[in-house]
Amino acid sequence: MGKPLTINGIDVLPGTNVDIALKIARLPTHTEIELPVTVLRGPEEGPVLLLTSSLHGDEVNGTEALRRMIRNNSLKPEKGTVIVMPVVNVYGFLLQTRALPDGKDLNRSFPGTQGGSLARRLAYIILNEVVKHVDFGIDLHTGGARRTNYPQIRCDFGREAALELANAFGAPFLLNSKEIPGSFRRSASKLGKTMIVFEGGESQRFDETAIDEAMDGIHRVMAHLDMLEARIAPRRSIVLKSSSWMRAKISGMFVPFVAVGDKVVNGQVLAHLGDPFGETVLDVKAPYGGYIVGLNNQPVISAGDAVLHIGTE
Numbered sequence: 001m002g003k004p005l006t007i008n009g010i011d012v013l014p015g016t017n018v019d020i021a022l023k024i025a026r027l028p029t030h031t032e033i034e035l036p037v038t039v040l041r042g043p044e045e046g047p048v049l050l051l052t053s054s055l056h057g058d059e060v061n062g063t064e065a066l067r068r069m070i071r072n073n074s075l076k077p078e079k080g081t082v083i084v085m086p087v088v089n090v091y092g093f094l095l096q097t098r099a100l101p102d103g104k105d106l107n108r109s110f111p112g113t114q115g116g117s118l119a120r121r122l123a124y125i126i127l128n129e130v131v132k133h134v135d136f137g138i139d140l141h142t143g144g145a146r147r148t149n150y151p152q153i154r155c156d157f158g159r160e161a162a163l164e165l166a167n168a169f170g171a172p173f174l175l176n177s178k179e180i181p182g183s184f185r186r187s188a189s190k191l192g193k194t195m196i197v198f199e200g201g202e203s204q205r206f207d208e209t210a211i212d213e214a215m216d217g218i219h220r221v222m223a224h225l226d227m228l229e230a231r232i233a234p235r236r237s238i239v240l241k242s243s244s245w246m247r248a249k250i251s252g253m254f255v256p257f258v259a260v261g262d263k264v265v266n267g268q269v270l271a272h273l274g275d276p277f278g279e280t281v282l283d284v285k286a287p288y289g290g291y292i293v294g295l296n297n298q299p300v301i302s303a304g305d306a307v308l309h310i311g312t313e
Contacts, residue, residue, distance in 0.1 A: 046080025057092015062140025110187035150260035151213035168224035170235035240311030
């Protein structure tokens with residue numbers, strides 16, 4: 001019998017599956033809130049892979065990808081352990097909001113504290129009850145505020161292990177992304193864990209392409225880590241070393257002529273911005289060549305709003 005993995009006082013033995021409910025806090029109604037964690041252990045020893053989604057409660061594509069994989073039993077490893085947390089921000093998920101009831105962004109509240117805000121308490125529990133056990137992690141996100149992200153992996157190219165994991169995932173795009181202070185990824189990295197972030201689709205809306213890409217990428221990573229036999233063919237990502245959002249120069253109606261994933265060239269007209277009365281129309285031109293990795297779906301735009309996210313090789 002192999003060594004048990006203990007989470008929240010519950011021992012999980014090799015070859016078993018266990019659902020664990022982490023106690024978080026109570027609502028003002030005194031209703032207890034629990035954080036569901038599924039642990040899937042293979043019969044043989046191997047790496048521990050953490051899969052998380054809905055750190056922002058309104059980002060549901062990752063949750064759906066993990067739900068489908070749990071449902072079809074495709075996450076059960078032959079070697080090692082998979083820890084799955086389909087809904088990390090339980091509060092935000094219930095209300096379909098990005099933040100927690102205290103207004104804090106969970107993904108800016110790490111490493112957290114035992115006695116801080118609700119967001120910091122939740123972050124502390126996640127790091128100290130779950131993350132301390134893992135070797136690798138994939139955190140699933142979507143675009144927010146009516147913005148769509150084309151399926152992409154984000155990692156710091158300066159972290160060799162993270163870049164290797166990102167290449168194994170094989171998303172359409174691979175973006176160089178520094179770790180943000182207070183983020184889950186940065187805190188996990190400081191603990192010596194290798195963490196990458198998947199972005200795909202839009203908040204509060206299912207995107208089948210993003211869901212499929214998330215599932216395929218997770219399988220590629222598991223095969224790369226020798227946790228199971230390869231089921232999905234490897235794929236080389238388009239590597240984007242830098243990216244930036246274009247911002248609207250005027251307020252008005254935003255009419256894009258491109259879609260996420262499109263390749264664009266310097267000077268190409270990507271969209272029109274015009275006032276509602278048809279008097280003014282401004283061409284929105286690409287400042288350089290690259291790929292559309294993010295797009296604002298809001299038709300009514302204010303000056304300064306981010307409208308198009310372009311990544312370049």
